[in-house]
Every structure is written in C-alpha cells, then in structure tokens.
Amino acid sequence: MELRSLSPPLCTLPPGPGPPRFVCYCEGEGSEDGDRGIFNLYVTDAEELWSTCFTPDSLAAHKTRLGLSVTEDITPRFRAACQKQAVTVTLQEDRASLSFSDGASTLHFVLSKVPGTEAAPRLQALTLGLAQRVCSLEQQLAEVKTYSPKKSSQLVGPSFFLPDLDIHRGGSGPGVKRRCPGESLINPGFKRYPPAHPSHLCPGSCLRPLPLLAHSQCHPLSSPSKKPAGGVDFDDP
Numbered sequence: 001m002e003l004r005s006l007s008p009p010l011c012t013l014p015p016g017p018g019p020p021r022f023v024c025y026c027e028g029e030g031s032e033d034g035d036r037g038i039f040n041l042y043v044t045d046a047e048e049l050w051s052t053c054f055t056p057d058s059l060a061a062h063k064t065r066l067g068l069s070v071t072e073d074i075t076p077r078f079r080a081a082c083q084k085q086a087v088t089v090t091l092q093e094d095r096a097s098l099s100f101s102d103g104a105s106t107l108h109f110v111l112s113k114v115p116g117t118e119a120a121p122r123l124q125a126l127t128l129g130l131a132q133r134v135c136s137l138e139q140q141l142a143e144v145k146t147y148s149p150k151k152s153s154q155l156v157g158p159s160f161f162l163p164d165l166d167i168h169r170g171g172s173g174p175g176v177k178r179r180c181p182g183e184s185l186i187n188p189g190f191k192r193y194p195p196a197h198p199s200h201l202c203p204g205s206c207l208r209p210l211p212l213l214a215h216s217q218c219h220p221l222s223s224p225s226k227k228p229a230g231g232v233d234f235d236d237p
Helices: 056-065 075-083 116-147
Strands: 010-013 022-027 040-044 049-051 087-092 095-101 106-113
Touching (some): 022 087, 040 106, 049 116
Antiparallel strands (some): 040 049, 095 106
C-alpha cells in the first residue's frame, strides 16, 4: 500500500459533538504536494467565505509581526492546532478574526469577506476536494482491511476445559493414575495383603501361624497382669 501525501489541514468549528457551523482550512506553501504558493487561511459557513487574502509582501510583513521567520511555513503550525482543536473564529460584520495555537505560541489573523463571484468557485473546489478526501480515506480503509491478518473464527467451547483422554491408560490425562487393586488410598504405593492362612504356607516355611489368644488375654479388664506394650514376639511359642 503506497503512502499518500498529507492533505491540506482543515477543521470544523466549533469543536465538539455538536453540529459544526464553520469549516476552517488553508492553502498555499506546504499545504499541498509541490505547491509553494502564498499561504492563506479560509473560513466558510458553506454560503459565505472569508480569507486572509495575503500577497507575498503582506504575508512576509505579517510573519514579522508574529515573530516568525519570513521563510517559515505556517502550515505545520495550523495542522497541529487543528489536531488539538485549538482554533477559534469570531465573526465581525464583513470580517472574521481567527486564532490558533500549536502549543508553543498563539497566532492571530484577520480575514476579509470574499465577494460572491470569487467565493463560488472556491466553495465548489472545497466541496469536491472534501468528497475526494472521503473517497480516498474509504479506499485506504479497505486496503488496510485487506492486508490485515484474518482473526481465527474458532470459538472457545467447554471442551477446552476437559482433560484429554489417554488411550493407553484408558482414563483421563497424564496427571491421573489408575489405582491398582489392594492399593491404599491414604498411602499410595502401599498394598494391603490378606493374612496368611496355615494351609497357604509352603512346606518347610519358617513362618508359623500365630496362636489364638484366649478371650481373657484379649480383654484388658479380665487380664490378671499387664505386660508392657512391646508388640508381638514371633519367637514366643
């Protein structure tokens, strides 16, 4: 997409969301590509036109009164003021006073009313120029949409919050482990085995079944003597 040159700066007055009453713009010097004509400011209400009507000599003299260099281009200052909405216009019968500030200084201008025969072609040129700028902006917007990457149309569904199924484990994702039969829930990895029965012992095994204790030995109240809790002695016959 090729870069467009800057269009002549303009703004609508008064600034804000309300309907505009005036259009303020400039021509000459650096306002257009390759145009180094005389700088002039214009204000119109779409019926009448006011202009600074500078000549080369009067423009140089006004720059001197403003404290500017004779060779300085006023267009960048006016463009900055339009972007900041720092332009004011006051109508006074056949004249208008215009002031704008670029942040560094405030410049004042006096505009005279342009005769109807001269204002008509300028208003026509302004209308056609604005229509051309609107078409150019719409074309640039269409090109930006064409070059912009397309967004993914996939929607985030509930499946994104479910764990992936592991085919090899037959269950949910890698963080879930299957519990083996007999494995303790409190101490994972520890397996509980059923007590060995005498018939299940192999011949010659060193393990012998524990003798059954009498009921009086198991109940603490009926026991005549208490032995210290030392566990079970497997060597005691």
